[in-house]
Amino acid sequence: MLNENTALPEGWCWSSIAQIAFVMSGQTPKGIDNASVEDGEIPWFRVGNMNKAGNEETLQLSDVRLTLEKAHTLGLHIYPKGTVVFPKRGGAIATNKKRILGQPSAYDLNLMGVLPVGLNSRYFWHWFQSINLKELSDGSNVPQINHGDIEPLRIPVPPLNEQRRIVAKIETLKARSQQAKEALEAIPPLLDQFRQSVLAAAFRGNLTADWREKTPDVEPASVLLERIKDEVPEPKNKKADSELPDPFQIPDEWKWVSLSSICRSITDGDHQPPPKAAQGVPFLVISNINNGELDFSNIRYVPEEYYQSIQRHRKAEKGDLLYSVVGSYGIPVLVDTEDKFCFQRHIALLKPCYLISSKYLLYALKSDFVFRQATEVATGTTQLTVTLSGLRRIKVPLVSLTEQKEIVKRIETLLKIAQRVEGGYQGIKANIDQLDRSILAKAFRGELVPQDPNDEPASVLLERIRAERAKQETAAKTAKKSTTKTSGKRRRKTQQQDSESVQLGLPGLE
Numbered sequence: 001m002l003n004e005n006t007a008l009p010e011g012w013c014w015s016s017i018a019q020i021a022f023v024m025s026g027q028t029p030k031g032i033d034n035a036s037v038e039d040g041e042i043p044w045f046r047v048g049n050m051n052k053a054g055n056e057e058t059l060q061l062s063d064v065r066l067t068l069e070k071a072h073t074l075g076l077h078i079y080p081k082g083t084v085v086f087p088k089r090g091g092a093i094a095t096n097k098k099r100i101l102g103q104p105s106a107y108d109l110n111l112m113g114v115l116p117v118g119l120n121s122r123y124f125w126h127w128f129q130s131i132n133l134k135e136l137s138d139g140s141n142v143p144q145i146n147h148g149d150i151e152p153l154r155i156p157v158p159p160l161n162e163q164r165r166i167v168a169k170i171e172t173l174k175a176r177s178q179q180a181k182e183a184l185e186a187i188p189p190l191l192d193q194f195r196q197s198v199l200a201a202a203f204r205g206n207l208t209a210d211w212r213e214k215t216p217d218v219e220p221a222s223v224l225l226e227r228i229k230d231e232v233p234e235p236k237n238k239k240a241d242s243e244l245p246d247p248f249q250i251p252d253e254w255k256w257v258s259l260s261s262i263c264r265s266i267t268d269g270d271h272q273p274p275p276k277a278a279q280g281v282p283f284l285v286i287s288n289i290n291n292g293e294l295d296f297s298n299i300r301y302v303p304e305e306y307y308q309s310i311q312r313h314r315k316a317e318k319g320d321l322l323y324s325v326v327g328s329y330g331i332p333v334l335v336d337t338e339d340k341f342c343f344q345r346h347i348a349l350l351k352p353c354y355l356i357s358s359k360y361l362l363y364a365l366k367s368d369f370v371f372r373q374a375t376e377v378a379t380g381t382t383q384l385t386v387t388l389s390g391l392r393r394i395k396v397p398l399v400s401l402t403e404q405k406e407i408v409k410r411i412e413t414l415l416k417i418a419q420r421v422e423g424g425y426q427g428i429k430a431n432i433d434q435l436d437r438s439i440l441a442k443a444f445r446g447e448l449v450p451q452d453p454n455d456e457p458a459s460v461l462l463e464r465i466r467a468e469r470a471k472q473e474t475a476a477k478t479a480k481k482s483t484t485k486t487s488g489k490r491r492r493k494t495q496q497q498d499s500e501s502v503q504l505g506l507p508g509l510e
Contacts, residue, residue, distance in 0.1 A: 004154055006156075006445060008156055008445075008446060009158070009446035009451050010451065011158065011159050011162075011451060011453075011455060011457045011458060012156055012157060012158045012159075012446060012458050013156075013157050013457075013458040013459050013462055014154050014155070014156060014157070015154070015155055015157045015462055016151060016152055016153065016154055016155075017114060017150055017151050017152070017153045017155060018151035018152065019462065019465070019466070020116060020117055020118065020119055020155070020157065020462070020465055021114045021115055021116045021117055021119070021124070022114070022115045022117065023112065023113070023114050023147045023150050023151055024077065024079060024083070024112065024113045024114075024115065025088065025109060025111075025112050025113075025147075026045075026077075026085075026106065026107035026108045026109050026110070026111045026112070026113070027075070027076055027077065027106065027108070027109055028108040028109045028110075029074040029075055029076065031074070032044060032064060032066075032074060033064060035064075035066055035070050035074065036063070036064040036065055036066065037065060037066065037067060037070075038065065039065070040064075040065030040066040040067050040070070041065070041066075041067065041068060042065065042066045042067070042068055042071045042076075042078060042104065042105060042106060043059070043060075043061075043062035043064070043065050043066075043103070043105045043106070044062060044064040044065070044066060044071075044076070044105070044106045044107065044108070045059050045062050045085070045105060045106070045107040045108065045111065046062075046063075046064075046107075046108050046110070046111075047087050047090075047092045047108070047110050047111060049061065049062055049063070050087075050095075050097045050099055055099060057099065057100060057125075058099065058100050058101075058102040059085065059099045059100065059101050059102055059105065060102045060103070062105075066106070071106060076106040077106065078104050078105065078106055079101060079104065079105060079106065079107070079113050079115065080101070080104055080115060081101055081102060081103050081104055081105075082100060082101065082115065082116065082121035083100070083101040083105075083113040083114065083115045083121075084098055084099070084100055084101075084113065084114045084115075084116070084121065084124060084125050084128055085098070085099050085100075085101060085107055085111050085112065085113040085114075086098045086099070086111065086112060086113075086128075086133060086145075087110060087111060087112075087133070087145075088110060088111060088112035088144060088145040088146075089109075089110045089142065089143070089144050089145070090110060090142055090143065090144075091143075092110070093133045093134055093137050093143050093144075093145060094133075094134050094143075096132060096133050096134065098125060098128050098129065100121060100122070100125050101113070112145060112147075112150070114128070114150060117465050117468060117469055117472075118160070118461060118464060118465040118468060119157065119160075119163065119465075120160065120163040120164055120167055122167045122171075123158075123163040123164075123166060123167050124155070126166075126167065126170050126440060126443065127155055127156075127440075127444055129440060130440060130441075130444070131153065133145060136149040136150070137149070156444050156445075156446075157458040157461065157462065158446065158458055159452075159455035159456050159457060159458055159461065160455075160456065160461055161452065161455045161456070162449065162451065162452065162455055165449045166443050166448055166449055169443070169448050169449050170439060170440070170443055170448070173439050174436060174439065177432050177435055177436055177439075180432055181429070181432055184425060184428060184429055184432070187421070187422075187425045188422075188425070191418050191421060191422055191425075194418055195415060195418055196367070196368050198411055198414045198415060198418075199363055199364075199366060199367040199368070199411065200367065200368065200369070202363065202407050202410065202411050203250075203363075203364060203367055203369065203396070203397050203407075204248060204249075204250060205250055205251040205254060205397075207407060207410050207411070208403060208406050208407055208410065209251075211403070211406050212251070212253070212403070215402070215403075218253070218400040218402055218403055219400040219401075219402070220253050220255075220400070221253060221254050221255035221257075221397075221398040221399055221400065222255055224355060224398060224399075224400055224401070225255060225257060225261065225398060227355060228261065228262060228353050228355050228356075231264065231353045231354065231355070232260075232261060232262065232263065232264055232353050242389075242393055243258070243393065244258075244373055244376070244377070244393050244394065244395055246395065247369040247372070247373065247395060248369065250397045253399075254397045254398065254399050255397070255398045256395045256396075256397060256398070257395065257396065257397075257398040258392060258393055258394065258395055259350065259391060259392055259393075259394050259395075259396065260392035260393070261398075262352060262353055262355075262356050262361075262396070262398065263350050263351055263352050263353065263356075263392075264313075264351045264352070264353050265313045265349075265350075265351045266348060266349070266350050266351075266388055266391055266392050267313060267314045267348070267349050267388070268314075268325065268345050268346075268347060268348045268349065268388060269314070269342065269343040269344045269345040269346070269347055269349075270310065270314075270342070270344075270345060271345045274302045274306055274342070275302060275303055275306055276300060276301070276302065277301045277302055277303045278301065279301050280301040280302055280303050280304050280306075280307070281301060281302050281303070281304060281306070281307040281340050281341060281342060282296055282299045282300075282301060282339075282340075282341040282342075283299065283300050283301060283302045283341070283342055283343065283344070284299070284322075284341055284342070284343040284344065284347065285343070285344045285346070285347075286324050286326070286327065286328055286331070286344070286346050286347060289322055289324060289331055289333045289347065290328065290331060292331065292332075292333060292366075293333055293334075293336075294322075294333060294335070294336070294337065294341075296341075302342060306342075307340060307342055310342060313351070314349060315340075315342070316335045316341060316342075316343065316349055317335065317338075317351070318335055318336065318337060318338050319334075319335065319352070319358045320335045320349060320350065320351050320352075320358070321333065321334055321335065321349070321350040321352065321358065321361060321362060321365065322335065322343065322347050322348070322349060322350075323347070323348045323349075323350060323365060323386075323391065324346060324347055324348075325346060325347065325348045325385060325386040325387070325388075325391060326345075326346035326383060326384075326385045326386075327346065327383050327384070327385075329374055329378060329384060329385070329386045330370075330371045330374050330375075330386075332362055332365035332366055333362075334358055334359065334362045348386075348388060348391055355401055356401075356404070357401065357404040357405055357408060359408045359412075360404040360405075360407060360408050361396065363407075363408065363411050364396040364397070365396075370394055370396065373393075373394045373395065374386050374390075374391070374394060377390030377391070377393060377394065378390065
């Protein structure tokens with residue numbers, strides 16, 4: 001971040017925000033939501049409006065629009081086009097979002113605005129991106145930014161014409177980097193598609209077709225299934241109509257089997273809320289497996305005694321699989337640790353039999369054909385749930401243990417290619433983000449565009465701003481006094497003129 005020790009080009013000056021801008025908090029009057037009309041000319045913005053599509057830079061779209069008369073009745077201040085607004089209260093400060101008003105507008109008390117006076121508003125907005133709002137807040141339980149946090153900030157001020165050239169250059173370069181980002185964003189979906197294509201080829205038998213030709217004497221799946229039955233007995237009370245259809249055709253020597261046929265047990269976590277402990281055994285929820293691996297950060301704990309009371313078949317062991325079954329269902333994770341942990345009931349535990357490769361089953365559970373079956377058996381309306389009985393019915397191809405290992409080997413070879421491409425994508429994306437920051441840094445050091453000796457120096461601009469601000473403040477005081485003596489119609493007209501005077505009476509807001 002620039003400071004006053006940074007040398008500026010000739011013709012530039014340092015200034016505080018207080019010297020070159022008005023800092024203004026918003027208002028939230030009672031009854032404002034009920035006052036909204038579809039064709040109102042004054043939008044009223046909340047913090048949440050910053051997240052609306054179309055409001056990424058300039059605030060245009062609002063759920064609340066008011067007539068000028070109603071805005072006056074509610075006592076709202078109307079802020080000019082070009083005002084830069086940002087969250088001033090609560091957790092939204094940490095988002096560090098800043099937007100420009102695209103037209104005269106009002107905004108709520110959780111927002112603060114800075115109206116540059118005599119500066120190009122987009123120059124100010126680009127510079128303001130370097131300010132970390134969280135560092136300005138007071139750090140309380142409900143963080144807040146006050147006028148006194150903003151007004152002392154120091155900004156490098158170039159000549160007005162150079163501000164315009166800087167803005168044009170920044171936006172040209174950022175448009176190019178945005179095009180590059182958009183092109184890059186096509187890569188993650190393509191990688192996901194590639195991964196699923198690999199899994200589809202693997203579980204249709206295409207990936208190891210050549211291997212089977214060279215290895216004809218492998219154990220047929222039907223023989224393997226008989227051996228598995230010694231370890232995994234037939235489920236009790238099996239319904240005749242409980243079997244799902246085969247998802248697709250597989251090689252003759254393979255066989256479709258249900259998960260219950262190849263797992264020693266399929267259970268889930270405790271259905272009762274577990275006791276809490278400051279330390280002890282980690283307790284996992286779905287957010288701890290969302291990324292496809294065990295995540296022991298942001299974890300809570302249960303007492304050791306509680307863990308010991310859990311039945312053995314409901315304790316996860318290395319080589320078992322977890323599978324989310326509620327809400328964000330369909331996320332499989334391989335247990336690759338011997339550390340103790342337990343988990344909530346929204347997570348199922350699959351213990352594959354010893355003739356099934358855990359990684360083979362993991363990749364099967366990651367496949368689209370398993371997810372489609374999970375969706376088919378899921379129940380519920382507001383929150384879909386894959387019941388344990390439904391999970392047990394899901395089918396996967398059974399192949400010899402030797403071929404399972406070969407399939408895993410080939411899958412992982414291809415997925416490593418995708419991983420390398422993804423690493424390159426992340427690196428390029430980081431470089432583009434760094435490039436954007438470098439563009440702004442060069443811009444505000446005066447290195448992005450050449451200086452023109454014919455430009456009016458910033459010192460002259462600042463003198464004019466000071467004079468104009470003094471005039472505006474005098475006019476505002478006069479208008480305030482006269483407002484108490486005028487009719488309602490006259491007051492509305494005066495307010496409209498005041499809202500436009502700061503915008504129209506000063507250069508640089510275009």
